[in-house]
Amino acid sequence: MSLIEIEGVSVIFPGVKALDNVGFTVDEGEVIALCGENGAGKSTVGKVLSGVISVSDYVGTVRMNGEVLRSTNTIDAAEQGIVIVHQELNLFPELSVGENIFIDQLPGRAGVIDAALLRKRSVEILDLLGVDIDPDEKVKNLAVSGQQLVEIAKALARDPKVIVFDEATSSLSKPEVAALFAIIRRLRARGIAILYVSHKLDEIFEICTRVIVLKDGQFVRSSPVGETNHDEVVSWMVGRAVSDLYPSRSSALALTDTPALEVRGWTVPNGVAGQRNLVDDVSFSLGRGEILGVYGLVGAGRTELLRSIFEGRASAVRGQLFLNGVETTLRDPRDAIQQGLALVTEDRKHDGLVFTMNVRENLTLAAHRLVSSRAGVIRRSDERTLAQDISDRLKVKVPGIQYGVKKLSGGNQQKVILGKWLLTRPQVLILDEPTRGIDIGAKSEIYRIMHELSAAGVSIIMISSELPEILGISDRILVLREGHLQGSIDRSEANEERLAHIAMTGATA
Numbered sequence: 001m002s003l004i005e006i007e008g009v010s011v012i013f014p015g016v017k018a019l020d021n022v023g024f025t026v027d028e029g030e031v032i033a034l035c036g037e038n039g040a041g042k043s044t045v046g047k048v049l050s051g052v053i054s055v056s057d058y059v060g061t062v063r064m065n066g067e068v069l070r071s072t073n074t075i076d077a078a079e080q081g082i083v084i085v086h087q088e089l090n091l092f093p094e095l096s097v098g099e100n101i102f103i104d105q106l107p108g109r110a111g112v113i114d115a116a117l118l119r120k121r122s123v124e125i126l127d128l129l130g131v132d133i134d135p136d137e138k139v140k141n142l143a144v145s146g147q148q149l150v151e152i153a154k155a156l157a158r159d160p161k162v163i164v165f166d167e168a169t170s171s172l173s174k175p176e177v178a179a180l181f182a183i184i185r186r187l188r189a190r191g192i193a194i195l196y197v198s199h200k201l202d203e204i205f206e207i208c209t210r211v212i213v214l215k216d217g218q219f220v221r222s223s224p225v226g227e228t229n230h231d232e233v234v235s236w237m238v239g240r241a242v243s244d245l246y247p248s249r250s251s252a253l254a255l256t257d258t259p260a261l262e263v264r265g266w267t268v269p270n271g272v273a274g275q276r277n278l279v280d281d282v283s284f285s286l287g288r289g290e291i292l293g294v295y296g297l298v299g300a301g302r303t304e305l306l307r308s309i310f311e312g313r314a315s316a317v318r319g320q321l322f323l324n325g326v327e328t329t330l331r332d333p334r335d336a337i338q339q340g341l342a343l344v345t346e347d348r349k350h351d352g353l354v355f356t357m358n359v360r361e362n363l364t365l366a367a368h369r370l371v372s373s374r375a376g377v378i379r380r381s382d383e384r385t386l387a388q389d390i391s392d393r394l395k396v397k398v399p400g401i402q403y404g405v406k407k408l409s410g411g412n413q414q415k416v417i418l419g420k421w422l423l424t425r426p427q428v429l430i431l432d433e434p435t436r437g438i439d440i441g442a443k444s445e446i447y448r449i450m451h452e453l454s455a456a457g458v459s460i461i462m463i464s465s466e467l468p469e470i471l472g473i474s475d476r477i478l479v480l481r482e483g484h485l486q487g488s489i490d491r492s493e494a495n496e497e498r499l500a501h502i503a504m505t506g507a508t509a
Helices: 042-050 073-081 096-103 115-130 144-156 174-189 201-207 230-237 302-311 333-338 361-365 381-391 410-422 438-456 465-472 496-505
Strands: 004-013 017-027 031-033 059-064 082-085 161-166 193-197 210-215 218-222 260-267 280-284 290-294 316-321 326-328 341-344 430-431 457-464 478-480 484-490
Touching: 004 042, 004 465, 017 042, 017 059, 017 361, 031 201, 031 230, 042 073, 042 082, 073 082, 073 361, 082 144, 096 115, 096 144, 115 144, 115 174, 144 174, 174 193, 193 201, 193 260, 193 302, 201 230, 201 496, 210 230, 218 230, 230 478, 230 484, 230 496, 260 302, 280 302, 280 316, 290 302, 290 438, 302 430, 302 457, 302 484, 333 341, 333 361, 341 410, 361 381, 361 410, 410 438, 438 457, 438 465, 457 465, 465 496, 478 496, 484 496
Parallel strands: 017 218, 031 193, 031 210, 082 161, 161 193, 290 457, 290 478, 341 430, 430 457
Antiparallel strands: 004 017, 004 059, 210 218, 260 280, 260 316, 316 326, 478 484
């Protein structure tokens, strides 16, 4: 009998089926790699096992030692022997290392912590990991790598049978990764099963015993690591053809001598001492009317690169920016908008829309200068006309522009965000995951709009985690890995396997 049995598990989020009838087993002492493209369902599997996703929110069955698990939260799952170490640290910086390790099981009586016992138990856990950290030190005083070790110690304090590591090395240096792998080997020797979620194939082939590939929420393949190789795993991950979803270009793009945008030596510091730069010495150019795709895996620095250009963080960012051949310094987003830049952000709910406003108000939010008097008073008739015109142009399906934007579907919300920025009349439009969480029909509409804008001379940069989308819509593709630009590839020379191989292995284009 396997330690863990997953049978027919499906998870549906708004607009996307995150897992679709997934099933596999996990044995004691295995280190299983969960592989796949962004959005393949890897992290979702970990969340199901560890109780982040409640049993009431998925279909299917998870068993441990033959007993059905019915975890409603992470505490339930931990009590049954499954814990998760997230990519984002979940610690209390003002508390000590020991207090963080035993945060939900602090020893003591009548509300008073037994400090001596807490220290003793903390030392025992840290010794198991083979690390030398003072249990009384405040977590905020540790480096990120030390904090990551505290997260692992916190997981181990629950005496788990299974630990899920979700992109655990994304913020670690090579020596720190080596130290983590030594810990994983010690855990495996104690019979603890590890699910290792990662995009980094070199790590997978170093530390894992078996690889499981997911794709579009479905199980694809399972293989012992020793019976496969990097290229084969990549082919399992990206083995789909580009569909007819993407409109064809009517003619070859004729680039002008002067780029619409160019950056040279662009560097975005991490802000944490001793950590690698988020973006490191990146240079690229964008032609007029070009659609430039930007691809990379988690931690590649895609969003940090393009947001830093638009947000104008001149005090932190190093490098040169040229617009239409003229070197320019942007101080803030207002400067960027005035210079003809627009940014459709990745998270429409957090920083794309104002959900307390209606469609009309959201559409004109960034273009008040077009509908306001010199005194700053909004001319409501002009606002309605402008909002209605762009709503009709983008085919936003809405009863009226007075309709609350929060009531719209994801695809129509995305069109409203796009319309908001088009009203600023941009020369350079930056799109960060513009089709995430929307249906196929809405995606097709977004692609149509992008092609129309490109034909009108608007230059577009699009970040996407979907390889078919990157290949289907881009004229040229930049591939980033761990903050570095690995290369620029013409669409005619690119395919899914090549892009994935570069992004995961660091090969140059």
